[in-house]
Amino acid sequence: MFRSLCRTLLLFVFSMSIVAQSAMPGSQSILGFSTDSVQTQRGLEAKFDGYLKADNLRDWLKRLSARPHHLGSAYDKENAEFIAAQFKSWGYDTQIESFDVLFPTPKSRLVEMTAPEKYTMKLNEPALKEDATSGQQDEQLPTYNAYSVDGDVTGPLVYVNYGRPADYEELDRNGISVKGKVVISRYGGSWRGIKPKVAAEHGAIGCIIYSDPRDDGYYQGDVYPKGAYRNENGVQRGSVMDMPLYPGDPLTKGVGATKDAKRLDPKSAPTLTKIPVLPVSYGDALPLLKNLDGGVVPDAWRGSLPTTYHFGGRTPTVHMKLEFNWDIKPIYDVIAKMPGSERPDEWIMRGNHHDGWVNGADDPLSGQVAMMEEARGIAELAKTGWKPKRTIVYCAWDAEEEGLIGSTEWVETHADELRQKAAVYINTDTNGRGFLGMSGSHTLEKFINEVGKDVPDPQVKMSVWDRARARQIVDGTPQQRQEAMSRADLRIGALGSGSDYTPFLQHLGIASLNLGFGGENGGGSYHSIYDSYDHFTRFVDPGFAYGVAMAKVGGHSILRLANADTLPFEFTNFADTVSQYVGEVTRLTDTMRDETKTSNVMIANGMLKNVQDPTEIFIVPAQKENVPFLNFAPLQNALTKLQESSRAYQKASTGKRLPAAMQKTLDEILFKTERALTRTEGLPRRDWFRHQIYAPGFYTGYGVKTLPGVREAIEQRDWKEASEQITIVSKTIEGFAAEIDRATKLY
Amino acid sequence: MFRSLCRTLLLFVFSMSIVAQSAMPGSQSILGFSTDSVQTQRGLEAKFDGYLKADNLRDWLKRLSARPHHLGSAYDKENAEFIAAQFKSWGYDTQIESFDVLFPTPKSRLVEMTAPEKYTMKLNEPALKEDATSGQQDEQLPTYNAYSVDGDVTGPLVYVNYGRPADYEELDRNGISVKGKVVISRYGGSWRGIKPKVAAEHGAIGCIIYSDPRDDGYYQGDVYPKGAYRNENGVQRGSVMDMPLYPGDPLTKGVGATKDAKRLDPKSAPTLTKIPVLPVSYGDALPLLKNLDGGVVPDAWRGSLPTTYHFGGRTPTVHMKLEFNWDIKPIYDVIAKMPGSERPDEWIMRGNHHDGWVNGADDPLSGQVAMMEEARGIAELAKTGWKPKRTIVYCAWDAEEEGLIGSTEWVETHADELRQKAAVYINTDTNGRGFLGMSGSHTLEKFINEVGKDVPDPQVKMSVWDRARARQIVDGTPQQRQEAMSRADLRIGALGSGSDYTPFLQHLGIASLNLGFGGENGGGSYHSIYDSYDHFTRFVDPGFAYGVAMAKVGGHSILRLANADTLPFEFTNFADTVSQYVGEVTRLTDTMRDETKTSNVMIANGMLKNVQDPTEIFIVPAQKENVPFLNFAPLQNALTKLQESSRAYQKASTGKRLPAAMQKTLDEILFKTERALTRTEGLPRRDWFRHQIYAPGFYTGYGVKTLPGVREAIEQRDWKEASEQITIVSKTIEGFAAEIDRATKLY
DSSP, rough: HHHHHHHHHHHHHHHHHHHHTOOOOTTTTTTOOOOOHHHHHHHHHHHHHHHHHHHHHHHHHHHTTTTOOOTTTTHHHHHHHHHHHHHHHTTTTTEEEEEEEEEEEEEEEEEEEESSSOOOOOOOOOOOOTTTTOOOTTTTTTTTTTTOOOEEEEEEEEOOOTTTTHHHHHHHHOOOOHHHHTTEEOOOSOOOOOOHHHHHHOSEEEEEEEEEEESSSTTOOOTTTTSSBOTOOOOOEEEOOTTOOOOOOOSSTTSSSOOTTOOOOGGGGGSOOOOEEEEEOOOHHHHHHHTTOSOOOOGGGGGGSSSBBBBBEEEEEEEOOOEEEEEEEEEEEEEEEESSSSSSEEEEEEEEEEESSSSSSIIIIEEEEEEHHHHHHHHHHHHHTTTOSSEEEEESSOOOOTTHHHHHHHEEEEEEHHHHEEEEEEEEOOSSEEEEEEEEGGGHHHHHHHHHHSOOSSSSSSHHHHHHHHHHHSSSSSHHHHHHHSSSSOOOOOOOSSSSHHIIIIIIIOOEEEEEEESOOOOTTTTTTTTTHIIIIIIOOOSSSHHHHHHHHHHHHHHHHHHHHSOOOOOOOOOOHHHHHHHHHHHHHHHHHHHHHHHHHHHHOOOOOOOOTTOOOOOOOOOOOOOOOOOOOHHHHHHHHHHHHHHHHHHHHHHHHHHHHHHHHHHHHHHHHGGGGBTTOOOOTTTTTSSSSEEEOOSSSSSSSEEHHHHHHHTTTTHHEEEEEHHHHHHHHHHHHHHHHHHHHOO | HHHHHHHHHHHHHHHHHHHHHOOOOOTTTOOOOOHHHHHHHHHHHHHHHHOHHHHHHHHHHHTTTOOOOOTTSSSHHHHHHHHHHHHHHOEEEEEEEEEEEEEEEEEEEEEEESSSSEEEEOOOOOOOOTTTTTTOOTTTTOEEETTTTOEEEEEEEEOOOTTTHHHHHHHHTTOOOOOSSSSESSSOOSOTTTHHHHHTTTTTTTEEEEEOOOTTSSSTTTTTSSSOOOOTTTTOEOOSOOOOTSSSSSSSSSSSOOOOOOOGGGGOOOSOSOOOEEEEEEEHHHHHTOOOOHHHHHHHHSSSSSSSOOEEEEEEEEEEEEEEEEEEEEEEEEEEEOOOSSSSEEEEEEEEEOOSSOOOOIIIIHHHHHHHHHHHHHHHHHTTOOOOHHHEEEESSSOTTSHHHHHHHHHHTHHHHHHHHEEEEEEEOOOOOHHHHHHHOOOGGHHHHHHHSSOOOOSSSSSSSHHHHHHHHHHHHHHHHHHHHHHHSOOOOOOOOSSHIIIIIIIIIIOOEEEEEEEOOOOTTTTSSSSSSIIIIIIIIITTEEEEEEHHHHHHHHHHHHHHSSSSOOSHHHHHHHHHHHHHHHHHHHHHHHHHHHHHHHOOOOTTHSOTTTTTTTOOOOOOOOOOOOHHHHHHHHHHHHHHHHHHHHHHHHOOOOHHHHHHHHHHHHHTTTGGGGGOBBBBBBBTOOBSEEEOOOTTTSEEEEEHHHHHHHHOOHHHHHHHHHHHHHHHHHHHHHHHHHHHHHH
């Protein structure tokens, strides 16, 4: 009956909240602003909105995507100079900062099947008459994975699904070793650099990655040029450096890749792959897949090619020969500042990369042109006499595609200054039609929720926040639905990796957000020559309405952060989310304990073996060590402290305003709370990653691991390390709570 | 903590039960047998097992599948005569009973795409050199769906996924009507006859059904002849009569189709389709599917063909022209009896059909030859002087494929005698390598579990029951795992329809079981010319070991039922399962109530509309009437009575033996309990189906609906009927409990 009552109550809240939300825009308070400054700020935002023009986005996108502009290309430099010139012309104090970084490009690429039949891969994306820039073959980078090592290998082929550790456990159960063999993995399920890393750990000698049409092709929708999706020749280029170890130039870990920087020998750079790896189209993959021998793969491994998917292991034989030019190339970051009038040493930072793999209309220019229009709007405000309290810094990064290189090298170069001054970093990347996506530091969750509530959706009469919430309610899991219906704020995602927030958030502990619209911009142009102006304006954001919406979300965020009386950090939401993480890691050991016990019994009594088809190979896995009970008490106590401190700050600060002289002190305590979530020693085996709450997974790459020290130790069944990490992260959280207490004491 | 304790306890039970189960065979009691007769019975079963020879199964399968043997064919009659001759030669009192039934066969078949391009379907399964009987084209039935009406229709094509009612709701939301159009549905998700039925209800003028390789083709495994699965030319023939209305000859509902039976005019027969329908291969379907226009279908609708799946609605245009010979054809049921020595008027019945769509090696001959060897084994026992207490009746049915015609006509003809005498009916059909599947009346659950525990698996050193249980534990859902670990018996499935148990169980209320091995016999020969001796002996049960295992399970079942002192009905398991059904229908209204409320709110406040992509068509569905609270108290009270009566009988009967004179009275009460679960009025709108606990779903066909009167009324949102049906089924259950009480009083 309790359950039924709960539901009814929830429905009631839900019906009411529709009314409450729609009454919100324009009328309420703004986090960090005193009551008397709210109206001024809203006026400023309205004025800002009035400056924004979709045509600017269109013109810039066309111009910037007119030629291939990858790291080291002529047009990459031209674009940096063009962007810098715009910022300069709007009045920003603008610099181009250059670094010299390792950038391999293909000298030769060969993948061929030599038995049982002969097939040489085309490795070529053809020009299409429907796509004006697709024929610029002289300037296009060939299809390849950057930071693959050179290699000339021949061996039988094994299909490894997504190439994650769990996929190799499945191979083990089926008696298939990849030792001395070439693996073929489909894209998806992890950051692409994980695939050759795990393959090499298991003894593979080469790695092919292809785009299966199940995940990225005709299964999803009509293929280009009829529709938006990847056709049989489309290839996803991409970096395969071991980014979860450290991003940026592989030769200059932790320091800026300046002219004189001390560099590693490329041969010993730890983030290069251990085996040669190349991405291919599904057109090129099919002949090989058709020839795989051995058992049929499990259901979850099967893609959408018209063939039966097999493990392989003996057939076919594949020969890969890859050679690269191991060049050092210059990159160009554009840094544009508007100094703060009151608190110039508090930096509100904003960034989006400008380099693409080829023409890069969607990735990254859709975000870049929205950010430029946002910056222009703010510059227009400045022309009217308005000045930001805090310094605004716009960054157009180079070399993101190769491994967040432009942002990482810049952050590493300016680390000391950033530690002192950087209050918040807001990142964007690709942007398209659809729903507002929000991820980042949960101390900024309430802030960014408020911003979203005040920006109207371009297609539907409601705020972009209301539409994002509606989607969670209509299409979400029961849990998401319930939370979206009952919680005041939408829970923002945690950041793993995959764009330029990583050095800010995870290396230096600068509170960060990653924002972007999407979900109605489906397509398969990612990292191919077909990510073009023509593709973008047909399928991604035809009228640039979501580019303008992004400029509004970005602009309002920057204007609020720059103008607020007090920086809009909020800690009860953070505490709420951390309590979820603590619950997850605790339950994880319980689940693993039960599963291990059950699995060990089933192995011991022969049951697992006995249900297998005896005509097929099945290798019974070894029993696993039982999962001990870990002492989570320190973490639970730290969480309690965090919750108390968060509530105390909320209570102390609500409705009160500090004297102007103390605001700066308060600000500094607030924005440095995120620093307290880092440790100089970093995470086990990867000291570059210092954040103790958010990290990209060591074996997932893009995918975040929250409380990473504890969670990954548990996942790796290293109970000793898990216990140590519980102590470490508990202290970190306590330290963070102490910083909140310092802020509370100011009131 | 409760949860964690539960788990630990469960693991303990689990570890212990391994020991308990493996000690069971041979040593324990047998349900229905007094302690002193158990050893004799076990001796008999051991002797019986010794008679069984795999070579017999092989020889008969080869002989019976040597030529096409569908209803009305020369070889169908020859097979019936051959089977009858075998039974006769083993000493059974054997008859062939013949009926005359409506059987349409194709006169002409044409399906062509006329726009935007021209394609005429091949509608042909080619001969393969690897398959000796595949070239018998003169005798093969063409690929078609029996009981489709004639038609000549042209219209645009719409893809309707599996063609179930819910699929049309999805079409509605996407603004697509099938009115005046031809639909193409994939096989699966429901009994095939549902597809044209629901299509016609929505105004479609024609229906194409194809086998998508996702469900039945290369996605599953290598295709024939390389592997076992359906190749691009394979077609699933099959009946599309409206079997959930009534099975059997469409012209003689409820009565045997004897020479003089009163027959409906074929034009008014209600179980014929309303629109022309034809099955096709995926090779023939692909050109049409590639030309579908309109939006992309939802993820769950997409198959494995190398194309993007669209709804269609305007393109392509399809022309179907079908004409049939509407003949009356003779069918031949073989009925073989071995009279009981003590209780000849209690019939233990056993059946398997003998007709196939073409050569039918797997379907149905795999089950047929196992049953024949079982019958021969029992005849061998009889030669040693043993005689069954009760009469054993073996039945080899004709015309099952067209709609359970052979069994239905025979049951309808002999209804009065069967109501008096039939104690139990055990059905088999296809049989192959793998795991024992058990479904049927839950009053026989404990009985059939016991049988399974005493038959060794041919591949693994454990009983077939232990292996079935192991599979539920290893591969089952958490719920199945928990139940298999903690419950003494495996819960058997409920019977919907799809084989010859239907007239026995659901028309007359004769307790029935359906048994068969499978799960390691994957393949796609079903209802095609490739269901051949060659295919079967390569892929389905190469050594006939599972045919012999089936003969053991069937033989032990028949021997126990025929010999038991008391018929082995048991009611606490039945009560346990009914209590699950009652819980399900109760929760169903709760779930529907919540969903309706939430959905109505989302429709009313515009949220549902607002999350849709505005560039695509989306028709907001109408709000639904709120779900009232129904009075389930009568059902809950009846369930309580059932549970009490079951326990009382268990208590009264355990360890006790009635005087011989009363045994017969007890038997009759026991086997007629299942009659008490039927009502002469039948189910709403389908009076032929009289069972109140089990029925095939009106809109699923194969899939069972338990407590069908109540459940289907709720699903159809007919609250008045639901309340009426709650009263009816409650009285039925109370009547059943009263019968148990009668049995209890005999002790």
